[in-house]
Amino acid sequence: MMHAHATLMGAAMLTEEEMDELFDAICDGDRDTVIALVTKARDGGGDLGRLLSDTMIPAMAEVGDRFSAGEIFVPEMLVAARAMQGGIDIIEPILAGSDHEPVARVSIGSVKGDLHDIGKNLVVMMLKGAGFEVEDLGVDVADEAFAAACDRGADVVCLSALLTTTKPQMFKVINHLKAEGKTAKVVIGGAVITQDYADRIGADAFGEDAPGAVKAVKRALGMGN
Amino acid sequence: MDALPLPAPVCTPYPVRDLVETARARIARQAQYAALIAKGGSRAAVARDWLEQAAACVASLARPQAARVPLAARVSGDGVVIEEKLFFGDRRLVADLAAGGRLFACLSTLAYDQAQAFDRLGRDYALFHVQTDLARETLFALARAADRYECGRLPGWRIRRIPVQMHDLRGRAHVWDSAKVQSLLGAFEGANPGVGLTDTGFFQPLHSLLGMTLMRAPG
Numbered sequence: 001m002m003h004a005h006a007t008l009m010g011a012a013m014l015t016e017e018e019m020d021e022l023f024d025a026i027c028d029g030d031r032d033t034v035i036a037l038v039t040k041a042r043d044g045g046g047d048l049g050r051l052l053s054d055t056m057i058p059a060m061a062e063v064g065d066r067f068s069a070g071e072i073f074v075p076e077m078l079v080a081a082r083a084m085q086g087g088i089d090i091i092e093p094i095l096a097g098s099d100h101e102p103v104a105r106v107s108i109g110s111v112k113g114d115l116h117d118i119g120k121n122l123v124v125m126m127l128k129g130a131g132f133e134v135e136d137l138g139v140d141v142a143d144e145a146f147a148a149a150c151d152r153g154a155d156v157v158c159l160s161a162l163l164t165t166t167k168p169q170m171f172k173v174i175n176h177l178k179a180e181g182k183t184a185k186v187v188i189g190g191a192v193i194t195q196d197y198a199d200r201i202g203a204d205a206f207g208e209d210a211p212g213a214v215k216a217v218k219r220a221l222g223m224g225n
Numbered sequence: 226m227d228a229l230p231l232p233a234p235v236c237t238p239y240p241v242r243d244l245v246e247t248a249r250a251r252i253a254r255q256a257q258y259a260a261l262i263a264k265g266g267s268r269a270a271v272a273r274d275w276l277e278q279a280a281a282c283v284a285s286l287a288r289p290q291a292a293r294v295p296l297a298a299r300v301s302g303d304g305v306v307i308e309e310k311l312f313f314g315d316r317r318l319v320a321d322l323a324a325g326g327r328l329f330a331c332l333s334t335l336a337y338d339q340a341q342a343f344d345r346l347g348r349d350y351a352l353f354h355v356q357t358d359l360a361r362e363t364l365f366a367l368a369r370a371a372d373r374y375e376c377g378r379l380p381g382w383r384i385r386r387i388p389v390q391m392h393d394l395r396g397r398a399h400v401w402d403s404a405k406v407q408s409l410l411g412a413f414e415g416a417n418p419g420v421g422l423t424d425t426g427f428f429q430p431l432h433s434l435l436g437m438t439l440m441r442a443p444g
Contacts, residue, residue, distance in 0.1 A: 029268045073257030076264075078351040079271050113425035117339065118357055121350045165403070165425040 013044025019055050022087075026059035027066075029079030031086040038087040048091045049100045052131060060084050060129035064211025074122065077210070081125045088128070102133035104221055107149035107184075108158035109137030111169035116162040119190060122210035123158060130214045143169075143176040150182040156217050157182075159203075161190040171201040185220035189213050236292040236418045239370055241363075245284045248362035249276055255358075279356040282345050283363055287335040287432075290418040291371035296437070298328040310408045318387065318439060326441040329375075330412050333368045334420050334433040335360060360432045368434050381443035389435045391426045402426070406435060 014022065018037055025033035041051050063080040066072045106127055110120050117139050127134045135154065137145055146157050157177070161167040170188050177186065188198050189207040198206035204220040207213030218224070252258055253276065262269045298305050300322055304314035307328070322328065339357070346352045376384055389409065391401045401409075403426045410422060420433045428435070 028266075029271065030266075031271075032267065073260060074354070075257050075261045075272055075275075076268065078275075078354060079261065079268050082271065082351050113423065113427075115339075115423065115425075115427040115429070115431060118354065121354060125350050163426060 013046040014041050014051070019051075022051075023055055023059045023062075026056060026080055026084050026087070027062055029076065029083045031083040034083045034087045035090065038090045042090055042094060048094050049098070052088070052091055052095075056084060056087055057129070057131050060126070061211075061214075063129075064126060064214060068209055068211050077122075078125070081129050084129045103131040103223075104155040104217070105133045105135070105153050106156045106158055106217060107135040107137055107146065107152070107154040108160065109141035109146065110139040110160045110162070111166055111173060112140055112142050113169060114161050114163065114166040115139050116160075119162070119210070120158075120160040123160070123189065123207070123213040126210045126214050127158075127217065130218075132214075132217065143173050146173050147177055147180045147182055150177065150180075150184045154184050156185045156187055156220055158207075158213065158217065159186065159188045161188070161193065164192050167192050167197070170203070174202050185217075187213065187216045187220050189216070236290050236416045237371070237374070239289040239291060239367055241284050241287050241289050244289055244363050244366040244370065245280050245287070245359070247366040248283075248359055249280050251362050251366075252276060252359055258358075275352055275355040276359065278346070278352055279359040282342055282356050283335070283360050286337040286341055286345065287360070287363065288337070289333070289335055289363070289367045291331065291333045291367055291374075292413055292416045292418055293329050293331050293371065293375065293438075294412050294414075294416055296328045296330050296412060298322055308408070308412055310411075311405045315387070321385070321439045321441060324441060326439045329438045329440065330409055331368065331371060331436050331438055332410070332413055332417065332420055332433070333364060333371060333435075334418050334428075334430055335364055335367070336418060336430055337432070338429075339431055364432045364434055368436065372438065375438070375440070379440065383441045383443070385439045385441075387437040387439060389437060409435060409437075 014037060022034060022037045042048060060080065063077055067077045108120055108123060110117055124134050124136050135149060137149060149157060159170045159173055161170055167190065174186055185204040187205045187207060188203045193206060195206045205216035207216035253262065258272060261272045296307050297309065298307050300319050303316050303319060304312050305318050305322060306312055342356050343353050346356060372384060389401050389406060391406060403422060403424055407422050410417065421429045423429060
């Protein structure tokens, strides 16, 4: 099956069919095939950065779209993310030694008083699968910790809150970051969060689910989907 | 009215492996996991492996305990005053108590922190997610086992579960706010197996469950 990924000018040392196979392997959660093909590309001296951006990341985006459309459930999305990670584990050491930059740096945490991490963790996995460098601050994160993440170079701060009792903390974080002069974008999400709430408290974007959070981060950064 | 042989408030441990196996079977039947397993191939193999690892993790960390205490309850208007501390508006409960029912608070916990599980699973997010799903089902299995134990002690007695629900699945607040739940937790005193509640309404440990049961004599 041909997919809408860019044709690499022989740079990945994979044939067109093999790139399709890699795309499908990620979507199908076939980690062994992902590892085999990425290894072949690496050993052939291919442009791994482009393989990541032009084939692998679009594959995870496809998985995210299928989840958001209700075609697959969370466990299947996790299996695909696992397969993707198999390829990333091969690529990362190579790219770390080059001048390749991550898409952007994101710090994410559940706000102070919120001990839930299910949604946050799904977002972590999807952001990594989309090529972002992710710092997981954990749960019950103080406002100051989000500010410190900005000082460490976060381009985006993602806030998660599950309950009506914890969502007001998001407004406090946004105000704290503004008061401290932080310029990182703020993206929010969680079971009780809506676009309307995000607009009212001045968040830069809202993600309705884990794949939606990736799109929200891109919107906040002015990137295309 | 038959006298109800009231147990002293006590915290009882439950066998973890039985609970985990019950939970594992239930999880595998949930649509999200069943659909993946039905697809076969490597995806299904990964799902089964994750469930096995998650089960081993929960079985190694959890120390399931359940406690049950009788509650002092009196009818007041269209609700019930519980332990002279909180009012619960429920007409059905009013009728049950008027008919001789007795009210109990039930507390169940797996008694381990999510952070312990995350570390034990090598900080693997996907595996940790499956563990969380399995832990939740194990907790429900524990609560059901505790109810069965009480039913076994009192043949013929009817038992009705009354959820103590602070939030729904959308996170929206319900009748039971943190202060009321804290008050109910106080009824356990020395029988509380170490469960606390944050100001924002999270149990600590997270995998803990508080509810009430109404028991009525036969006839």
